[in-house]
Structure formats: structure tokens, C-alpha cells
Amino acid sequence: MNSPVAGVPKQPSDLLKSLVDFTKQHRAAHWSGTFASFLESVFPGDPRGIARSSHQYLWDMMRSEGFEDAKGRLRCQLFEDELYGIDDTIERVLEYFKAASAGSEVGRRLLLLLGPPSGGKSSMVILIKRGLEEYSHTEAGALYGIHGCPVHESPLHLVPHTLRAQFRQTHGVEVTGELCPYCVQRLAHEFGGDFMQMPVQRIFLSEAGRIGVGTYAPHDPSTADIADLVGSVDLSKVSQYGDEGDPRAWSWSGAVFAASRGLLEMIEILKVKREFLYLLLTLTQEKNVKVSRFPLIHLDETILAHTNLAEFRKFLQEAENEALLDRMVIIQVPYTLDYKEEARIYRKLTSSTQAFREVHLDPHTLHVAAVFAVLTRMQEGEGSEGENVKKARLFAGEDVEGMAQSELEKIRARHPEEGLSGVSPRFVVNALSGAIIQSQAKSLTTMDVLIALKDAIESDVRIDGKKKRKWVDFLVQVRKDFYNRWVKEDVHKALFVSFEQEAQQLLEKYLDEVEATLDNRTIKDPITNEERKPDERFLRNVEEKIRISESGKLSFRQEVVRKAMGAFKRGEKFTLDSHAPLHDAVEQYLFEQRRDVLRLVSSSTRPDEETRQKISVVEKRLVDEYGYDSHSAREALNYVTTLLAQE
Numbered sequence: 029m030n031s032p033v034a035g036v037p038k039q040p041s042d043l044l045k046s047l048v049d050f051t052k053q054h055r056a057a058h059w060s061g062t063f064a065s066f067l068e069s070v071f072p073g074d075p076r077g078i079a080r081s082s083h084q085y086l087w088d089m090m091r092s093e094g095f096e097d098a099k100g101r102l103r104c105q106l107f108e109d110e111l112y113g114i115d116d117t118i119e120r121v122l123e124y125f126k127a128a129s130a131g132s133e134v135g136r137r138l139l140l141l142l143g144p145p146s147g148g149k150s151s152m153v154i155l156i157k158r159g160l161e162e163y164s165h166t167e168a169g170a171l172y173g174i175h176g177c178p179v180h181e182s183p184l185h186l187v188p189h190t191l192r193a194q195f196r197q198t199h200g201v202e203v204t205g206e207l208c209p210y211c212v213q214r215l216a217h218e219f220g221g222d223f224m225q226m227p228v229q230r231i232f233l234s235e236a237g238r239i240g241v242g243t244y245a246p247h248d249p250s251t252a253d254i255a256d257l258v259g260s261v262d263l264s265k266v267s268q269y270g271d272e273g274d275p276r277a278w279s280w281s282g283a284v285f286a287a288s289r290g291l292l293e294m295i296e297i298l299k300v301k302r303e304f305l306y307l308l309l310t311l312t313q314e315k316n317v318k319v320s321r322f323p324l325i326h327l328d329e330t331i332l333a334h335t336n337l338a339e340f341r342k343f344l345q346e347a348e349n350e351a352l353l354d355r356m357v358i359i360q361v362p363y364t365l366d367y368k369e370e371a372r373i374y375r376k377l378t379s380s381t382q383a384f385r386e387v388h389l390d391p392h393t394l395h396v397a398a399v400f401a402v403l404t405r406m407q408e409g410e411g412s413e414g415e416n417v418k419k420a421r422l423f424a425g426e427d428v429e430g431m432a433q434s435e436l437e438k439i440r441a442r443h444p445e446e447g448l449s450g451v452s453p454r455f456v457v458n459a460l461s462g463a464i465i466q467s468q469a470k471s472l473t474t475m476d477v478l479i480a481l482k483d484a485i486e487s488d489v490r491i492d493g494k495k496k497r498k499w500v501d502f503l504v505q506v507r508k509d510f511y512n513r514w515v516k517e518d519v520h521k522a523l524f525v526s527f528e529q530e531a532q533q534l535l536e537k538y539l540d541e542v543e544a545t546l547d548n549r550t551i552k553d554p555i556t557n558e559e560r561k562p563d564e565r566f567l568r569n570v571e572e573k574i575r576i577s578e579s580g581k582l583s584f585r586q587e588v589v590r591k592a593m594g595a596f597k598r599g600e601k602f603t604l605d606s607h608a609p610l611h612d613a614v615e616q617y618l619f620e621q622r623r624d625v626l627r628l629v630s631s632s633t634r635p636d637e638e639t640r641q642k643i644s645v646v647e648k649r650l651v652d653e654y655g656y657d658s659h660s661a662r663e664a665l666n667y668v669t670t671l672l673a674q675e
Contacts, residue, residue, distance in 0.1 A: 057167075057170075057230070058229075058230055059172070059229065059230045060175060060227065060228065060229040060230070061227070061228060061229075062224060062225050062226065062227060062228065063183055063186050063223060063224050063225070063226045063227075063228050064224040064225070066172065066183055066228040070172065071199070072199075074170070075199045075200060075201045076200075076201060077168070077170065078170075078172060078182075078184070078201075079182075079184060079201035079202070079203065081129070081135070081328055082289060082290060082291070082328050082329050082330045083125060083128035083129045083135045083330055084129040085160075085163075085169075085171070085289075085290070086125050086129070086156070086160065086290075086291065086330055087125040087126055087128070087129035088129075088163075088168065088169070089159050089160055089163040089169060090104050090106065090122060090125060090159070092163060092166070092168060092169075093105040093106045093159065094122075101119060102119075102122055103115075103118075104118065104122060106155050106156070106159045107152065107155060110151060110155055110376070111148050111151060111152060111155070112364065112369040112370070112372040112373050112376070113363075113364025113365070113366045113369030113370060113372075113373070114147075114148055114361060114362070114364055117148075117359060117360065117361050117362070118152075120359050121139075121141075121152070121359060124139055124357055124359065128330075134357060136312060136313045136355075137312060137313075137355055137356055137357045138308060138309055138312045138331045138333060138355060138356045138357070139330070139331065139332050139333065139356075139357050139359065140297065140333045140334065140335065140356045140357065140358045140359070141153070141332070141333070141334040141335075141359055141361050142334070142335060142336075142337065142340055142358050142359065142360050142361065143334075143336070143337065143360055143361030143362055143363075143448065144336060144337055144362070144363060144448055144449060144450075144452065145336055145452055145454070146452035146453050146454040146455075147361050147362060147363050147452070148361055149334040149361045150295070150334065152361070153293050153332055153334060156291065156332065157235055157241050157291060157293065160233050160240065160241060160290055160291060161232075161233050161234055161235065161241065163233075164231070164232045164233040164240070165232060170230060171230065171231050171232075171233070171240070171289060172228055172229065172230050172231065173228070173229065173231040173289065174186070174211055174226055174227070174228060175226075175227035175228060175229040176214070176227065177208060177210065177211050178208070178210050178280035178285055179208050179210075179280065179285045179288040179289075179325070179327060180231050180239055180240060180288055180289050181205070181207070181208055181211065181288065181289070181326075182205065182289070182328075183226070183228045184203045184205075185203070185205050185206060185207045185211075185326070186207065186215075186223040186226055187203050187223075188223070204315075205315070205326040205328060206324075206326045208275075208325055208326070209275040209278075209322045209323065209325065210275040210276065210278075210280070211226070212275075213274070213275050213276065214226075231289070233289070233290050238286035239286070239289075239290075240286075240287065240288065240289045240290030240291070241286070241287060241290050241291055241293075242283040242284065242285075242286035242287030242290075242291070242292045242293070242329075243283065243292075243293045243295065244256065244257065244283040244292070244293070244294050244295065244300075245295040245296070246295065246296055246297075246299040246300045252300065252301055252304070254301075254303060254304060254307065255279075255282065256282065256283060257282045257283050257284050257304060257307060257308075258282040258284060258285070258307070258317055258319050259278055259279045259280050259281050259282040259285065259319070260278075260279055261277060261278060261279070262277055262278060262279040265277040272321060273321040273322070275322065278319075278321075278322075284307075284308075284311060284317060284327060284329070285327070287327075287329045287331075288327045288328065288329050289328060289329065290329060290330070291329065291330050291331075291332055292329050292330070292331045292332070293332055293333070293334075294308065294331060294332070294333035294334075295333075295334065296334070296335050296336070296339060297333035297334070297335050298335045298339040298340060298342070298343045299335075299339060302348075302352075305352055306352075308331055308333075309352060309355045309356075311327060311329070311331065312331050312355070313355060315327060315328055334361075337448060337449075360448070362405075362446070362447030362448050363401070363405050363447045363448070363450060363452070363453075364402075364447070365402050365405060365406070365419075365420070365423040365446060365447050366402075366423045366424050366425070367395060367398040367399045367401075367402045367420055367423070367424050368395070368398070368424045368425075370398035370401055370402060370453070371394040371395045371397075371398040373453045374394045374397065374398065374453060374456060374457060374460070375394060377453060377454075377457045378457060378460065381461075383461065383464050383465075384460075384464070386470060387464050387467070387470050387471065387472055388470060388471045388472065388657040388659075388660065389472050390471075390472065390473050390474055390655070390656055390657075390660035390663075390664070391518070391654060391655035391656065392474045392511055392514050392515065393460075393472060393473070393474050393476075393477050395510070395514075396474050396477060396478065396506055396507070396510060396511050397456045397459070397460065397477055397481065398456075399420055399506045399510050400451070400456075400481060400499075400502050400503055400506045401450065401451040401452075401453070401455075401456055402420050402423070402450075403416055403417075403420060403502045403505065403506065404450035404451040404499055404502060405446060405447050405448075405449065405450030405451070406419060406420070406443070406446050406450075407443045407445065407446055414509065417505060417509045417510075418430075418431055419431075419439060422435070422436060422439075423436070451499075455484065456481070458484065459477070459480045459481045459483075459484040460472075460477060460480065462480050462483070462484060463476050463477055463479070463480035466480070469659055471657050471659040471660050472660075473659075473660045473663045473664075474511050474515070475507075475663070475667070478503050478506070478507055478511075481503055482500055482503055485499050485500060485503075486500070512671060515664050515667060515668055516668055516671065518650060518654050518656075518664065519646065519650070519664060519665060519668045520615065520616070520619045521615070521654075522646045522647075522649040522650045522653070522654065523619060523642075523646050524615045524618060524619065527618055527642075530618060531604060531614055531615065531618055532603065532604065534570075534614050534617065534618060535602075535603070535604055535610070535614055537566075538566075538567065538570055538588075538610070538614065539588070539589075539592055539602065541562045541563050541566060541567055542562075542567065542585045542588060542589060543589060544562040545562040545564070545567065545585065546585060546586065546589060550562075567581075567585075568581070569617060570613045570614060570617045571584065571613060573612070573613045573616035573617050573620075574609050574610075574612050574613045574616070576613075584609075588607060588610055591606055591607050592606075643665070646665065647661045647662060647665065650664060650665075
């Protein structure tokens with residue numbers, strides 16, 4: 029089955045090559061040795077890189093994936109193929125890491141991504157985590173830690189405080205942080221205090237290996253234990269070491285230890301106990317945590333949290349949380365209001381699903397669903413009923429009469445809540461899945477999807493009656509203001525090609541009539557051979573198809589004649605492709621004149637052979653060039669025929 033979401037399958041040999049290439053790229057140089065050999069052979073090569081903080085490391089990773097767009101803004105390839113329609117949000121995230129890496133106060137704040145469900149928060153964090161893992165395998169992303177350290181801490185922590193000023197003067201980098209209790213104990217007992225003999229190795233960040241990437245998801249607050257973050261006493265080792273205060277008897281399994289040197293993801297952070305929050309915010313601001321029986325433990329990590337709007341609003345209602353909010357940087361992650369980007373999200377979500385690969389979607393299915401979703405995310409228009417329809421087109425970069433693209437910022441400023449509620453991509457994809465299940469044919473049309481969305485709305489018990497009626501009205505609006513226009517244009521263009529000869533004759537007639545008008549002369553009628561005045565009604569019927577006004581017709585006609593004369597002088601034929609606006613005008617005029625052919629598609633009368641062949645050409649062109657299959661092409665023709673009958 030043809031499907032716009034299906035990719036070309038890889039051959040086994042291609043897959044094998046990809047796997048081999050991946051292995052080669054990840055065969056990073058492993059290194060291990062004493063701290064003395066590290067300072068002699070590794071550190072001088074990149075002092076700044078080795079002394080980087082977690083924020084600097086993350087920023088360097090993002091910059092390594094970065095490029096500038098046409099507006100001169102930094103973009104990150106990490107997000108380009110996965111997150112659609114939230115460029116402003118991504119830009120603010122990049123600005124946060126840029127400022128934090130420069131040592132500003134922003135780096136002492138917890139970063140909180142706030143937005144509605146299925147808006148891309150989790151996906152963004154996952155991409156950053158995967159980016160960190162990849163970057164740590166590159167030469168530029170080389171990280172080193174004390175071998176055997178439970179928090180993979182920087183070997184530079186071994187430099188005594190009394191020598192750090194001299195170290196800074198020699199190498200130009202600042203050493204911050206303290207040895208963890210485990211390494212302090214180990215240095216004293218295993219190496220007799222000789223820090224130059226402590227083992228060092230290159231480390232590679234890995235969420236699965238709990239190295240530099242940690243994740244915490246809240247569970248029942250009544251049973252949640254802060255040990256999930258900072259660990260606890262390992263009773264099985266107390267008898268071995270004889271003291272609960274021995275660092276070796278402590279279980280260093282907490283999420284904050286796993287994330288040391290990298291990133292800690294906090295899922296639904298506002299659901300955790302307040303003591304958890306204070307620990308995390310202190311860690312962010314002071315770069316240390318307090319664990320019973322131990323002194324402060326230095327940890328350098330970036331905390332990236334996310335939560336939904338409902339939890340955030342509940343959190344705001346408690347006055348004692350004001351101090352906590354003051355220590356967070358909050359970035360909103362709304363749904364996109366660009367229906368073209370929204371359709372890309374659906375394409376991504378469905379591309380890996382077997383059911384969608386087996387079913388053909390007509391070319392407007394995803395875009396129509398996307399426009400509906402965008403309309404549900406907008407606040408009610410201040411003017412006419414079609415105000416939000418115009419905004420939807422404007423957000424998608426389309427030209428809208430009476431509204432300029434420069435007005436977008438003003439619109440966003442007037443409606444800051446837009447995009448924070450409404451239909452989620454998951455709701456739409458679930459409706460699409462339902463339509464596939466109900467469809468007997470291996471082909472899904474836009475009308476099938478509109479019906480499936482209506483059923484999904486009406487059967488969803490979470491949506492109140494008033495909102496259901498409003499959203500069903502949106503479906504009607506989308507069909508009327510978007511789908512009808514798109515499908516007519518498709519059929520229009522496909523039909524036009526099957527009448528190319530007539531179109532060229534129309535063009536020549538238009539040109540003859542225009543020249544006679546401009547020269548103020550009569551024209552010989554090809555049928556009666558009588559002299560007559562130029563057919564002004566015909567000329568205006570063509571020109572009005574592309575909104576050429578009465579006052580602008582003269583300059584338009586003069587321009588057409590100039591282009592025709594230019595083609596003649598060059599020895600070329602003046603065709604429809606020679607003048608794009610006139611091409612559109614003739615195309616639409618011919619379409620109006622040939623409605624009768626379309627009406628024959630659904631007529632009970634058997635069409636003649638010539639008409640049947642023309643319809644066959646239209647269907648084939650819809651399939652070959654416009655993304656339809658035979659079923660959806662026939663449905664589109666029938667639908668447009670019905671529309672024409674109603675006009």
C-alpha cells in the first residue's frame with residue numbers, strides 16, 4: 029500500500045553498514061592511569077574542557093550540534109528532526125544554557141519546563157540526554173573521573189586547596205569542589221594520602237549505566253523515600269566495615285549521585301514532597317547535598333524538571349512555595365499553533381506504527397486534523413467567527429487578507445495562554461487509529477478522519493457538553509474553510525492538465541482580445557467572420573479569477589502583452605508557463621467552464637468514452653502527482669462534484 033508515512037525499507041546490507049559505522053564512531057579512546065600521568069599526558073591538551081561544569085558541558089554539546097538559521101538565530105540539530113513548531117521554546121532553552129555556562133546566576137536555578145500533556149517536554153529532555161551520551165564519546169566531549177568514585181567526580185578535586193591558586197596561575201582554570209567522602213576515605217586507606225597515585229579514567233555518560241544521566245519519577249508521596257535521591261545505609265556492609273558512618277557502608281544508588289557530572293531529569297517534579305524540592309534547589313544553588321553521617325557532598329549536575337499546568341497551578345496556590353518558585357527558571361512548552369508543524373508531529377508519531385504503514389492517507393488528512401487541533405488551542409476571536417481561521421493561516425505562514433505576518437507578535441502578546449490547552453497530538457493520533465480500525469478499505473480519506481474526530485469528541489467523558497459542541501463546530505469550520513479549498517485546488521489542477529490544449533486556446537484568445545482592446549480595434553469572429561468589439565466580459569471573467577480589479581486591469585493587460593512580445597522576439601512560444609498569474613486565471617476559468625465534466629462522475633447516466641478517458645486522466649494525475657490512491661482520488665472527485673452542485 030502507498031502511504032505518505034511509510035519510509036523506504038533499508039536493505040540488510042545497508043543496515044549492517046550503518047551498524048558498523050555506528051560502532052566505529054563510538055570506539056572512543058579509553059584512557060586510564062594515575063592522577064600524575066593524567067596531569068602529565070591528558071590535562072595539558074584541554075584544561076578548559078576537563079574543568080568544565082555540567083552547564084558548560086551541556087552548552088558545548090548543544091553548540092556542537094548548532095547552526096544559524098536565516099534570521100541569525102542559533103538552532104540545534106539535536107531537536108530539528110524530532111520537535112516541531114516550538115522553535116521559540118527551544119531558543120529559550122538554548123539561551124538558558126548559554127547564560128548558565130557563562131557563570132551567571134541562571135546556572136544556580138533549577139530549569140522547569142511547563143506545559144500541557146504531550147506537548148514535547150519529555151521528548152526534549154530525552155533528546156538532551158541522548159545528546160549527552162553521544163557527545164561523551166567524541167573527542168571534544170571527553171570526560172574524566174576518579175576511577176571507582178560513586179559520583180564519577182572530577183579528578184581535579186584531588187588538587188589540595190593550598191595548591192589551587194598556583195594551579196589556576198599555571199593552567200588558567202579554576203578548580204572548585206571537594207572530594208566525596210568515599211574518595212576521601214579511599215585516599216587515606218588505600219594510597220596513604222598520596223593523591224598523585226589515585227586512579228583516573230575516561231568516563232562515558234550513560235543513563236543505563238547510571239553515569240552522568242539520572243532520572244527520578246515520583247510515586248505515592250506517602251511512601252516516597254528521600255533515599256531514592258541520596259541513597260541510604262547498606263546494612264549488609266555495616267557488619268563488614270563496622271560503622272554506619274563509613275562511606276563504604278553507604279548505598280550510593282540515589283538519582284542525584286547517578287546524575288553527577290551531567291543531567292538529572294525530574295519527572296512531574298511538583299508532585300514530590302517539599303523536602304525533596306528543598307534538597308534539589310539547594311543542590312542547584314550550592315552544588316552540594318547533606319546526607320546524614322557525612323559532611324556536605326559536592327555534586328555538579330544540571331537539574332532539568334518538567335511538569336504539567338494542573339500541578340503547577342495547584343503549586344501556586346500554596347503561599348509557602350513562593351520561595352521555591354523564586355529559585356526556578358520556568359520555560360513554557362506550549363502546543364504549536366502552526367498547523368503545518370502539527371501535521372509533522374502526527375507524521376512522526378504514526379511513522380513507526382504498523383497499522384499506519386498498511387493504510388494510505390490522503391494528502392490532506394493530517395493537515396485537516398492539525399487545523400482542528402490548532403483551533404481548539406486558541407482563545408475565542410475578538411472579531412468575526414472566522415478570526416481564528418485567519419490566525420491559523422497566519423501562524424502557518426500563509427498570506428491572509430487584512431492581516432500581516434508582522435502582527436503575529438502582537439497576537440501572541442494579547443493571547444499569552446494560547447497553546448497551553450486544547451487538543452493534544454495524542455488525542456488526534458488516537459482518533460486516526462480509530463478511523464483505521466473502522467475503515468474496511470486500506471485507504472483513509474479526510475472525511476473519514478473528520479468523522480473519527482467527531483466520534484472521539486462525543487465519546488470522551490472528560491469533555492463537557494459545551495466544549496464538545498464547540499469542537500464539533502470547529503470540525504465543520506475546518507472542512508468548509510480549509511479542506512473544501514484544498515481538495516478543489518487538487519481536482520482543479522489535475523483536471524486542468526487533461527484540458528491543456530483548450531487552456532492554450534483560451535490563452536491565445538485572451539491575448540487576441542487584450543491586444544485588440546489596447547489597440548482600440550475590432551476583432552474578427554472566427555465563427556461568423558463578422559467584425560466585433562473585443563469581448564470585455566470574457567476578459568474580466570478571466571481576470572477576476574485572480575482578483576485583478578477594474579482599476580488595475582489596464583496595467584495587468586499591458587504587462588501580459590509585454591511578456592508575449594518579449595517571447596516572440598526571442599523566437600519562443602508564449603505559453604501558460606510564461607506568466608504565472610495568467611496561468612492561474614486561465615486554469616480557474618477553465619475549471620468553471622468544465623464543471624459539467626465533473627458532474628458526470630457521479631451522474632447515473634453512463635458518460636461517453638471521451639469523458640470517461642478525461643476523468644481517468646484526472647484520477648491518474650491525482651494519484652501520480654498529488655498523493656492520492658485510487659480510492660481517495662475517486663472520493664475526492666465525488667466530493668468536489670457535490671460541492672459544485674451546491675454552488
